[in-house]
Amino acid sequence: MKNDILSPLSQKSIYRKSAKSMTLPLFSSNLDPGPDFAGLLGLVGYGNNQLSSFQLSDGMNQAKQFSREGDLPAGVPHGTTIVAVRCKTGVVIAGDRRATEGVSIAHRSIEKVFPADKFSAVAIAGAAGPAIEMVRLFQTQLEHYEKVEGSSLSLEGKANQLGQMVRSHFPLALQGLAVIPLFAGYDTKRSSGRIFSFDVTGGRYEETEFHTTGSGSRSARTTIKLGYKEGFSVEEAIRLCIKALYEAADDDAATGGPDMIRQIFPIVAKVDKDGYEQFSQETVRDHFVSLISEIHPDTK
Amino acid sequence: MTMPYYVAPEQVMKDRAEYAQKGIARGRSLIAAIYKDGILLVAENPSHTLHKISEIYDRVAFAGVGKYNEFDQLRVAGIRHADTKGYTYSREDVDARSLANVYAQYLGQVFTHEMKPLEVEILVAELGDVQENNRLYQITYDGTVVDQEAFAVLGGEAETIADRISHSITPDAPLKKALSACVNALQGPDRQLTSNELEVGALDRNLHRRFFRRLEEPELSKLLK
Numbered sequence: 001m002k003n004d005i006l007s008p009l010s011q012k013s014i015y016r017k018s019a020k021s022m023t024l025p026l027f028s029s030n031l032d033p034g035p036d037f038a039g040l041l042g043l044v045g046y047g048n049n050q051l052s053s054f055q056l057s058d059g060m061n062q063a064k065q066f067s068r069e070g071d072l073p074a075g076v077p078h079g080t081t082i083v084a085v086r087c088k089t090g091v092v093i094a095g096d097r098r099a100t101e102g103v104s105i106a107h108r109s110i111e112k113v114f115p116a117d118k119f120s121a122v123a124i125a126g127a128a129g130p131a132i133e134m135v136r137l138f139q140t141q142l143e144h145y146e147k148v149e150g151s152s153l154s155l156e157g158k159a160n161q162l163g164q165m166v167r168s169h170f171p172l173a174l175q176g177l178a179v180i181p182l183f184a185g186y187d188t189k190r191s192s193g194r195i196f197s198f199d200v201t202g203g204r205y206e207e208t209e210f211h212t213t214g215s216g217s218r219s220a221r222t223t224i225k226l227g228y229k230e231g232f233s234v235e236e237a238i239r240l241c242i243k244a245l246y247e248a249a250d251d252d253a254a255t256g257g258p259d260m261i262r263q264i265f266p267i268v269a270k271v272d273k274d275g276y277e278q279f280s281q282e283t284v285r286d287h288f289v290s291l292i293s294e295i296h297p298d299t300k
Numbered sequence: 301m302t303m304p305y306y307v308a309p310e311q312v313m314k315d316r317a318e319y320a321q322k323g324i325a326r327g328r329s330l331i332a333a334i335y336k337d338g339i340l341l342v343a344e345n346p347s348h349t350l351h352k353i354s355e356i357y358d359r360v361a362f363a364g365v366g367k368y369n370e371f372d373q374l375r376v377a378g379i380r381h382a383d384t385k386g387y388t389y390s391r392e393d394v395d396a397r398s399l400a401n402v403y404a405q406y407l408g409q410v411f412t413h414e415m416k417p418l419e420v421e422i423l424v425a426e427l428g429d430v431q432e433n434n435r436l437y438q439i440t441y442d443g444t445v446v447d448q449e450a451f452a453v454l455g456g457e458a459e460t461i462a463d464r465i466s467h468s469i470t471p472d473a474p475l476k477k478a479l480s481a482c483v484n485a486l487q488g489p490d491r492q493l494t495s496n497e498l499e500v501g502a503l504d505r506n507l508h509r510r511f512f513r514r515l516e517e518p519e520l521s522k523l524l525k
Contacts, residue, residue, distance in 0.1 A: 022385060022398070022402065024377045024381060026373065040380055046388060136387070140386070143510075144383045147356070150351065
C-alpha cells in the first residue's frame with residue numbers, strides 16, 4: 001500500500017473548497033441531485049471530479065515524480081493483503097496494517113478495513129491517499145442516501161455505487177495510483193453474507209466463497225482455497241483469514257505480519273445480522289498466538 | 301386613469317404572517333422535550349412513511365410541521381448542508397446552531413421577498429456532550445429563531461399544548477415518563493392517541509455516533525402502556 005503521495009497537491013484544492021460560503025443547498029427540481037452525495041458535492045463546488053481533473057492536468061508529472069512506484073503497470077495493487085471469507089452467519093473481512101513507500105515502510109499501523117455502514121464493510125488496496133478518501137466519500141454517500149430517502153440502499157446498490165467511484169478514479173489509476181477496494185456485507189433481504197470484488201476500471205464481480213486482494217493476495221488466496229469449507233462458523237472463518245494473512249506476510253515484503261513487539265495486529269471484522277463488528281486487538285493476538293504454536297510447535 | 305395602488309408594508313407582512321399561520325394551524329402539532337437520556341420528539345402523524353421527524357446528522361435531528369412538501373425540502377437541504385460540512389471539515393464541526401441560522405436566513409428571505417411565505421415551523425435539536433448542552437432551536441415561518449430551554453411545541457395549538465406540557469415534563473424524566481407527558485399534552489383531555497397515530501424519535505445518549513433513532517412497534521406500544 002503506497003503512502004499518500006498526493007497530499008501536497010490536494011492541499012491546493014482544499015483552499016479552493018474553503019472559499020465557498022455555507023448556505024442552504026436548495027436546487028430547482030431539474031438540477032436536484034436527489035440522494036446522490038457525490039453529485040451534490042459537484043453542484044456545490046466541492047466536486048471530486050475537479051480534484052481528479054486538476055491532478056490529471058497539473059499533477060500528472062508531479063505524481064509520477066513523487067511516486068517511487070510510478071512505473072508499475074496500472075491495475076496492479078501493491079503492498080497490502082485484504083481477505084474476505086463468507087461464513088454461515090455472514091462474512092469475515094481482514095487486512096494487514098502496513099503501508100509502504102517503495103522499499104521503505106511508511107506506516108506500521110494503518111487501517112485498511114472500514115465499516116461502510118451498519119451492514120457492510122469496505123477494505124482497500126492501492127494508493128493510500130486516494131483510497132482512504134474514496135472510503136470516506138463512500139461512507140458519507142451511503143449515510144446520505146439513507147437519511148434523504150429514509151431507507152438504506154440494497155447491498156448490491158452499495159456495491160454498484162462503489163464500482164462507480166472506482167471507475168471515476170480510473171484516470172489516476174493509469175498513473176500508477178490504482179485503488180482496488182473489496183466490499184463485503186450482510187444482505188438483509190437474502191439473510192446471507194456477500195462479497196464483491198472490483199477491478200481498476202470499476203468492474204464489479206460477486207464472489208461466491210472468498211476473495212483476496214493486494215500484493216500478498218496470491219499466498220493468501222492459496223491458503224484460503226486449501227482451507228475453505230462451506231458453512232464455516234465465524235470462528236473458523238477468522239482462523240482462516242488470520243492464517244492467510246500470516247502466509248501473505250511471510251512471502252510478501254509489503255504485507256505486515258503480526259507485530260508482537262509493538263502489539264500491532266491486523267484488523268479483523270465480521271458483518272452479520274447484527275451489523276458490522278470489529279474484533280479487539282487482543283482477540284486477534286490470541287488467534288495469532290495459537291496459530292503460531294500450531295505451525296511452529298517448538299517455539300514458545 | 302387608474303391609481304397606482306399602494307399597500308402599506310405593515311399590511312403586507314401582516315397578510316403574509318396570517319397566511320402562513322393559517323397553513324401551519326391546519327396541520328397537527330409536535331413536541332420536542334429534553335428527557336434523562338437526551339431529546340424526545342413526538343408528533344401526531346397518522347402516516348408511517350411521510351415523516352415529520354428525521355435524522356440530520358450524528359447529534360442533530362429535524363422536526364417540522366405545516367406543509368409537507370415545504371418542510372421536507374428543508375429537511376433534505378439540512379441533511380445536505382450537514383453532510384457537506386462534515387465531509388469538508390470534520391464530523392465534530394457539524395452543529396445545530398449554524399444549521400438553525402442557515403434555515404432562519406432562508407425562511408426570513410422567503411418571507412420578505414417572495415409572494416408566498418413557507419407554511420412551516422421547524423425545529424433543529426442537538427444532543428449535547430452533556431445534558432446541559434442540549435439545544436432546541438425553533439424556527440418560525442418568518443425566520444425567527446427561538447432557543448428553547450426544556451421543550452418546544454410546534455404547530456397550530458402550540459400555546460394550549462405548551463401550557464399542558466410545562467406542568468408535566470422535567471429534564472430528568474425517564475423515557476417512559478417523558479413520552480407519556482408528551483402524548484398527554486398532545487391529545488388533551490378529550491382525546492386518546494394510539495401508537496398508530498404517533499411518530500416518535502429520539503436523540504438517545506445511549507447510542508454511539510449516530511444518536512438518532514425512531515421508536516417503533518413493538519417498543520412504542522410497550523412504552524405507552
